[in-house]
Amino acid sequence: METPRAAGRYRIDRLLGSGGFAAVWLGHDAELDAPVAIKILAEHWAQREDVRERFVQEARLLRSVDSHRLVEVFDIGVLDNGRPYFVMSYADRGTLEERLAAGPMPLNDALSVAREVARGVEALHARGIVHRDLKPSNVLIRSTTDGDERIMISDLGIARTDDRLSSLTLPAGSPGYMAPEQTTIDGAPDRRSDVYGLGALTYHMLTGEPPGERRPMPSELQPTVPHSIDAVVARALEPDRERRWPSAADFAQALSRTVGKVDTDPILPSRPAAQTRRNRRRRHLVLAVGAVAAALALLTGGAVFALAGGEEGAPVAAGDARKQHGASMGDPDGRWLRTDQDIPPQYRRLIVRAGTWCELKGLSPALIAAMLKTESDFDPELSDPRLNEYGIARWTPTGLMRWQPGGAGNAAPRPADITPELSIAAMGRFLCTQGRQIQNVPGDPALNLAGLYRTSVGKVRQAQGVPPGSRPYTRKVDHFLDAYSPR
CATH class of the missing domain: 1.10.510.10 (Transferase(Phosphotransferase) domain 1)
Known part of the structure; x- marks a missing residue:
């Protein structure tokens, strides 16, 4: 398929996808300095008036619906060879x-x-x-x-x-x-x-x-x-x-x-302690160590866990995890967190649950504990009206609204209602969802997640790791991560 060089004022860069009737190209609007998607009717259909009309009608229908939940049409035109096209918002994260x-x-x-x-x-x-x-x-x-x-x-x-x-x-x-x-x-x-x-x-x-x-x-x-x-x-x-x-x-x-009526958290698996990050000083070996530990667990009859669908960031399900759920949630034997540190015992269950909500490089209960220590020193009453941040994990009410159990269907909580139960669970949900988008970014996966919590996916990607302004924060997290990780 020959790549058109331009559609009106829009430069065409590359093909995004094609179907039976049309192809969609990535374009660039030089006047607004912004990427766009350009849909062009296939050449072999361009002489069919009924197909051309259907194509133009699609653009009109999209334009007529005033909703950000539909692709927005910005412009429409005809190429020099007579093929109609229309210009749409570009979906940079795919389908x-x-x-x-x-x-x-x-x-x-x-x-x-x-x-x-x-x-x-x-x-x-x-x-x-x-x-x-x-x-x-x-x-x-x-x-x-x-x-x-x-x-x-x-x-x-x-x-x-x-x-x-x-x-x-x-x-x-x-x-x-x-x-x-x-x-x-x-x-x-x-x-x-x-x-x-x-x-x-x-x-x-x-x-x-x-x-x-x-x-x-x-x-x-x-x-x-x-x-x-x-x-x-x-x-x-x-x-x-x-x-x-x-x-x-x-x-x-x-x-x-x-x-709104169900707890959408998964069941905590009973993972062997050998699969945790044991030695923070050997970050460059962590993936290999994790793989070997998982293999050893299988060979020795250790507990087996399965990812829902096998993707990193997916909730975890395990065959016999329901039976182990009550015993492991409080982490009484220290398999997830050191027991000789200052982690408040009343929060250990919540921290373990948040740190094991999904399988994600860098995520662990020790990371959640280290971030809570850095954010608030485990203070559930923290109040910072200047930044509009409250509670043990320093959530803003609107931020917590999306990531609390039940999701954005709930109302934004009042500062006084931002409890550890909501805050810590939301931290796990946030990292599991947003963290998948930075898994290929260089650097320590755990510290990248900590930097993400304080900035955004875009800033971590742009910096190719922890953004400079967040490095003092992640250095503190790193210190406590070493202290809280099981030896």
Whole structure:
């Protein structure tokens, strides 16, 4: 495929992806000095007036929906060879499909993305638009200036509007994600077809695979999924659309209600102490040591743990971990944290849980303890109104709102309500989610995580390690990490 040099005023740099009707290119807006995505109709379709009109209609539909949960169209035009194009916001963090290639997502992440996509679909429906092709490759991820992520729905190429829902429809959609009525001629897909697509997307995020003909409940494939979530997803995937959730809004509300009632933390595995960071002075050997320790644990009959989907940053599940859960949570034998240091015993359970919430290079209970020591000297009453930071982990209320149990569906807590139970759990969630994005950054993984906590993903990436302004902080963390790590 020949690379066009420009589309109007936009320089074209490289191909991002292509489909049957169009290709999407990474471009650059020189006037605004910003990257953009440029969708160009394929040359062999450019002479078909009906296809051209459908292509332009997609741009108009995207432009007509006022929601940051959809890709935004900035401009439209025609190349010198007559092929139409339109210019969109660029998703610098790729697609949900790319993220799912590593396996199922952490439970909180999956539910958060599912609700965001559902709200985007709700915005489409409010404009009388049915998407009809909800799938992971059509869910884009873009970074925000504060280091967070924005979920955006794309590709309205086969979308239908209210004025066309009653007309003859041909089978259209993607296998595994399209509702049964979309597979038949004149199946008259409506908003409930998108509800099915939402259910299929959520199922895939929770389990690592799209729903097939044999469809076990998500909790059968991933024990960390609560049965209440099973029920919400199963109703969305009902073959009979009369039995599905009536709308995307109903589906999103059901997820929010359910998430607010469950503890979405995973079960703590019973990992052998040999797998902890034993010697902080040999950081360059830590990955090799960890691998050898894991192998020895298997050879000697040690406890076996499994990652949900096998990706770093995913919640952990273990076959017999439920039986070990109560005994190991308080860390009475010091397998996770030194017992002769100043870690308050009433917080050890919370620290161990946060430090083992996922499998991530650098994350450990000792790191959580070292960061809490550096942040507040383990003071649960810390109050710093000047920086709007409170509690043992120095959270701002709005920051804690997203990372506390239950996620952003909860209200921002008052400073007086920022308890260690909320603060420490949120620290583990934050590091597990955001930390995956800096795993390839050079340097000590643990200190990079500490630097991330005090800055952002973008700043750690830009500095290729701990940003200079955070190094005094991470030096203190490093000192306490050595002191708290089991010998």
